[in-house]
Amino acid sequence: MPRRGGPIQKRPIPHVSKVLAVASGKGGVGKSTVAGPYDTSSPWAAYGLFYPVNLAFALAMRKPPPLGRRLRVGILDLDIVGPSIPTLMGLQHSDEPVLTSGGAMLPVMNHGLPTMSMGYLLPQSTESKPREDTAIVWRGLMVQKAVQQLLFDVDWRESGHGPGLDVLVIDMPPGTGDVPLTLGQLVVVNGAVIISTPQDIALADVRRGISMFHKISVPITGTILNQAYFICPSCTTLHHLFGSPDAFRSIASTLRVPILGELPLVEGVSTGGDRGVPYALTASAQQLEADGSGGAVWRSMMEDTAGKVWESIA
Numbered sequence: 001m002p003r004r005g006g007p008i009q010k011r012p013i014p015h016v017s018k019v020l021a022v023a024s025g026k027g028g029v030g031k032s033t034v035a036g037p038y039d040t041s042s043p044w045a046a047y048g049l050f051y052p053v054n055l056a057f058a059l060a061m062r063k064p065p066p067l068g069r070r071l072r073v074g075i076l077d078l079d080i081v082g083p084s085i086p087t088l089m090g091l092q093h094s095d096e097p098v099l100t101s102g103g104a105m106l107p108v109m110n111h112g113l114p115t116m117s118m119g120y121l122l123p124q125s126t127e128s129k130p131r132e133d134t135a136i137v138w139r140g141l142m143v144q145k146a147v148q149q150l151l152f153d154v155d156w157r158e159s160g161h162g163p164g165l166d167v168l169v170i171d172m173p174p175g176t177g178d179v180p181l182t183l184g185q186l187v188v189v190n191g192a193v194i195i196s197t198p199q200d201i202a203l204a205d206v207r208r209g210i211s212m213f214h215k216i217s218v219p220i221t222g223t224i225l226n227q228a229y230f231i232c233p234s235c236t237t238l239h240h241l242f243g244s245p246d247a248f249r250s251i252a253s254t255l256r257v258p259i260l261g262e263l264p265l266v267e268g269v270s271t272g273g274d275r276g277v278p279y280a281l282t283a284s285a286q287q288l289e290a291d292g293s294g295g296a297v298w299r300s301m302m303e304d305t306a307g308k309v310w311e312s313i314a
Contacts, residue, residue, distance in 0.1 A: 010188045015156040015164030016074075018313045021192040021218065022052040023172035023180065023209055024202075051195055051226065052171040053088045053273070056113060057280040058306035059167055064314070071166040071310070074107060074156050077117035078183065079173040080143050081136045086119035090276020094120060097154075104155040111281060114165075116154050118146060140178045147182045167313070175205075176212040184216025190313040191221035193260065198228065198243040203251055210255055221312045222260035223252055224305065230265040233292035241265065260308050261301040264294045 060073040077085035086092040089110045097105040107114030122134045156165045196206040225248045229238040268291045272279040
């Protein structure tokens with residue numbers, strides 16, 4: 001049936017200049033670090049949770065010449081049923097967001113970056129039940145309403161006044177369901193970064209993710225291959241633990257999607273996320289020594305990726 005009043009008009013997010021979605025077709029590929037089920041006993045298993053956080057910090061460290069200052073960047077967690085940003089930012093025990101006089105929510109801050117997540121709206125932890133153990137079991141309509149509230153009822157200005165954000169990095173849930181569809185229909189999105197790993201099953205879902213963004217008219221900034229290889233700290237040999245990157249490169253070429261980078265597997269990325277300290281902010285001598293050349297490559301590639309992203313959406 002035709003929609004009354006014509007098609008939905010996309011609109012900007014209040015007090016946000018540019019919107020960047022970070023997504024994957026499948027969970028567990030490193031999209032929130034750069035989510036899904038994972039085995040926390042493995043130091044690599046949670047590696048897929050940290051990409052948007054580190055990309056946000058890499059963007060925030062940039063100082064584009066036309067602006068003459070660092071970018072103002074925020075992070076919005078749109079993974080309604082599996083929010084991970086509070087943990088990755090060390091905010092899993094934070095209070096509920098403060099409301100402005102107009103009823104908008106103020107972002108929760110840490111490490112100098114404002115964030116918002118469904119995780120902040122869950123009941124506070126008790127001795128018998130931590131907040132992160134609360135299951136969100138909602139049907140599609142409730143998820144859509146929560147997404148709309150997080151998109152349009154947050155005041156991204158510092159303390160509810162002053163300038164807004166230059167870039168809002170949105171951490172998308174895995175898959176091609178209600179949340180990305182709602183975002184694409186309602187919001188002017190300036191770019192999307194799609195995360196994958198080398199495995200064929202992840203690449204198949206990435207193709208679907210690219211197709212989805214095309215259908216909802218969201219421009220694709222590029223794609224990232226996460227866990228592309230491992231550099232042993234005692235050597236400089238590249239070990240492709242999860243398969244060759246050739247299939248990923250072929251898909252990107254066929255679909256004409258730019259490759260923004262191929263990130264190595266670095267243990268510090270995972271341990272930093274577990275501690276709520278993004279890897280982009282860790283630079284101790286002990287950490288640099290433990291991660292070796294892989295860590296240096298990761299940092300350099302993340303900085304380069306942030307530059308490409310900003311050039312694309314600016």
